[in-house]
Amino acid sequence: MIVSENSLRNVAMSLAIICTVCLGLIACTVYFQSVSSRRRLVLPPGPRGIPILGNLLQVPVLRPYPKFREWAKQYGPVFHLKLGPQNVIVLNTAKAANDLLSERSKIYSSRPPPHVAHDIMSAGQRLVFLPYDTEWKQSRKTLNSAIGPQASKELRPTQELESRVVIWDLLNHGNKSCGPEFSDPAVINSEVPETHWFAFIRRYTTSVVMTITYGKRITRVTNNPHLHKIYDVLANFTHVGQPGNYLADAFPILRKLPDFLAPWRIEGRKMHEWEMELWGGLLDGAKRMIEERVANTSYVNNYLRARTEAGHPLTVPGVGLTPDGHLRDKLLAYSAGTILEAGSDTTASTMQSFILFMLAHPPVLERVRAEIDAAVGAVNGSDGRMPEFDDEDKCPYFVACIKETLRRRPPTIMGIPHLADEDDEYEGMFIPKGSTVIGNVWTIHMDPAVFPNPMAFQPERWLNDSCGKMTWGAGPEARGRDHYVFGWGRRFCPGYHIAQASFFIVLSRIIWALDFRAPIDPATGKPKVPDINDEEATWTSGFVSVPRIYPVEFKARSPGREQIIQRAFLEAQNAWDTLGLERDQREGL
Numbered sequence: 001m002i003v004s005e006n007s008l009r010n011v012a013m014s015l016a017i018i019c020t021v022c023l024g025l026i027a028c029t030v031y032f033q034s035v036s037s038r039r040r041l042v043l044p045p046g047p048r049g050i051p052i053l054g055n056l057l058q059v060p061v062l063r064p065y066p067k068f069r070e071w072a073k074q075y076g077p078v079f080h081l082k083l084g085p086q087n088v089i090v091l092n093t094a095k096a097a098n099d100l101l102s103e104r105s106k107i108y109s110s111r112p113p114p115h116v117a118h119d120i121m122s123a124g125q126r127l128v129f130l131p132y133d134t135e136w137k138q139s140r141k142t143l144n145s146a147i148g149p150q151a152s153k154e155l156r157p158t159q160e161l162e163s164r165v166v167i168w169d170l171l172n173h174g175n176k177s178c179g180p181e182f183s184d185p186a187v188i189n190s191e192v193p194e195t196h197w198f199a200f201i202r203r204y205t206t207s208v209v210m211t212i213t214y215g216k217r218i219t220r221v222t223n224n225p226h227l228h229k230i231y232d233v234l235a236n237f238t239h240v241g242q243p244g245n246y247l248a249d250a251f252p253i254l255r256k257l258p259d260f261l262a263p264w265r266i267e268g269r270k271m272h273e274w275e276m277e278l279w280g281g282l283l284d285g286a287k288r289m290i291e292e293r294v295a296n297t298s299y300v301n302n303y304l305r306a307r308t309e310a311g312h313p314l315t316v317p318g319v320g321l322t323p324d325g326h327l328r329d330k331l332l333a334y335s336a337g338t339i340l341e342a343g344s345d346t347t348a349s350t351m352q353s354f355i356l357f358m359l360a361h362p363p364v365l366e367r368v369r370a371e372i373d374a375a376v377g378a379v380n381g382s383d384g385r386m387p388e389f390d391d392e393d394k395c396p397y398f399v400a401c402i403k404e405t406l407r408r409r410p411p412t413i414m415g416i417p418h419l420a421d422e423d424d425e426y427e428g429m430f431i432p433k434g435s436t437v438i439g440n441v442w443t444i445h446m447d448p449a450v451f452p453n454p455m456a457f458q459p460e461r462w463l464n465d466s467c468g469k470m471t472w473g474a475g476p477e478a479r480g481r482d483h484y485v486f487g488w489g490r491r492f493c494p495g496y497h498i499a500q501a502s503f504f505i506v507l508s509r510i511i512w513a514l515d516f517r518a519p520i521d522p523a524t525g526k527p528k529v530p531d532i533n534d535e536e537a538t539w540t541s542g543f544v545s546v547p548r549i550y551p552v553e554f555k556a557r558s559p560g561r562e563q564i565i566q567r568a569f570l571e572a573q574n575a576w577d578t579l580g581l582e583r584d585q586r587e588g589l
């Protein structure tokens with residue numbers, strides 16, 4: 001009996017072993033079959049490169065998007081490039097980008113960080129370039145309370161007050177941007193001068209994000225080192241991060257060279273110190289406020305308080321996260337810095353593009369004016385009132401003009417690259433793990449199958465039969481999306497509600513309040529409006545491609561509106577006092 005029980009147990013064990021081995025074999029066969037069938041899949045088509053460098057020399061470093069559009073016409077919705085050892089997959093239709101970057105965002109949410117700009121210059125801490133890991137997840141989670149949907153709603157009163165300052169500034173600026181000093185090509189091609197009207201728009205956008213992150217306003221444009229440094233840091237970052245700028249970005253093997261053979265490393269470290277003077281200086285200011293118990297409910301101050309309540313000292317040096325998942329100082333400083341960078345020029349340049357499209361299309365401007373005037377009762381000789389957020393439903397054509405501006409000139413013109421964390425297959429094509437994956441916004445927005453006559457600025461294309469409320473069509477969901485400026489999937493821009501609210505309140509008020517026109521060119525007798533189709537002359541290069549400065553004259557549309565603007569500005573000063581924020585600093589105030 002004992003013997004037979006043992007033999008039964010032995011038989012059972014043998015069967016279990018055989019089953020396990022069989023299952024293992026089946027699993028291995030399935031795995032190897034799938035791997036080998038993937039290996040059999042071919043990469044997407046693309047231009048032929050040369051050994052070692054691949055297509056590196058064929059990609060125009062400063063202005064790649066026209067070339068990428070040509071390649072898209074030649075190779076189709078998905079094409080492949082080899083930049084040195086790096087595989088680059090470019091998605092050229094809304095469908096391909098949605099299918100991969102949104103629908104499969106679990107594996108397409110990482111980033112291919114530029115080595116010099118991210119690993120060295122940003123000490124690996126710039127949120128926008130963090131890989132899809134715990135550091136990114138923790139940092140991104142902290143943003144929700146500052147720029148998520150609820151926080152964005154709470155920000156509207158600030159945006160409303162700040163918008164009064166913009167129109168007051170433009171009114172007082174008048175035609176000062178039409179002086180000869182601003183037509184010098186050296187000035188046009190360099191940083192925005194602080195005395196140009198572009199600077200007032202920049203002040204607005206940066207003040208909004210500075211209030212979010214540090215609870216401080218940007219109260220003046222001239223002699224404001226903080227404001228200028230934010231734009232300098234951003235300009236330097238887009239320049240240093242430009243693909244093809246450093247061989248060490250494309251060829252990881254070079255990163256092993258010692259310092260004396262790696263000048264970019266020394267340069268990158270110096271730039272990191274220079275950046276930290278700004279980001280670290282702002283963080284130190286926030287800490288001082290906490291020590292002095294100054295009331296401040298900004299993103300950084302709230303975070304510092306929560307971190308100390310969790311048992312940490314006020315200063316937590318180093319990079320990355322603490323063992324309990326809190327952001328250390330550098331990651332916090334760079335996360336706040338990313339809000340400042342990401343929310344400033346993108347939003348300002350869209351407004352500057354909007355004004356340009358209006359100047360270039362007088363009938364569109366006339367129609368928008370009529371719509372906004374009607375919404376605020378500025379009809380039959382009345383001045384009405386300033387537009388408010390609640391007027392949005394009455395302004396579908398105006399919202400369509402903003403959407404058309406974003407479509408026709410997306411500021412991050414080729415999006416921000418994602419990275420494939422796993423091997424993948426798409427419509428019979430192989431996408432290798434580690435590929436850089438670009439949602440090619442410019443080409444997607446210029447797709448004639450979706451946007452007939454794509455280069456034309458035609459806000460009517462967004463009007464539909466129901467023509468009541470106009471949707472913004474900009475959210476992360478693939479359904480109901482009209483344009484792609486805010487990216488895809490889990491990396492989708494978290495600031496898009498704030499950006500849209502800024503477009504609405506600032507631009508509607510400019511249109512209601514101000515008559516703006518391009519100066520007359522004495523040689524032709526016609527207004528000097530930059531040619532929107534001239535890439536080189538009108539738009540900057542770089543991965544944030546924005547209008548170059550251009551002259552505009554501003555004046556109040558009527559004495560009554562001028563009075564409303566003046567009063568609104570003065571009342572805003574009292575409102576800043578009530579909110580515990582600094583007043584605007586202007587001569588004579």
Ligand code: HEM
Nearest residue numbers: 128342343346347412416485486487488491492493495499
């Ligand atoms: C016209 C205005 C704006 C445009 C065109 C824009 C565009 C973008 C794009 C394309 C991305 C990357 C998305 C992707 O990887 O697929 C992004 C990320 C980001 N944006 Fe915006 N943005 C704008 C305004 C703002 C504003 C106002 C804020 C803050 C208040 C903001 C904060 C951020 C942050 C923090 C990220 C990094 C997200 C991450 O890497 O996880 N953006 N934005």
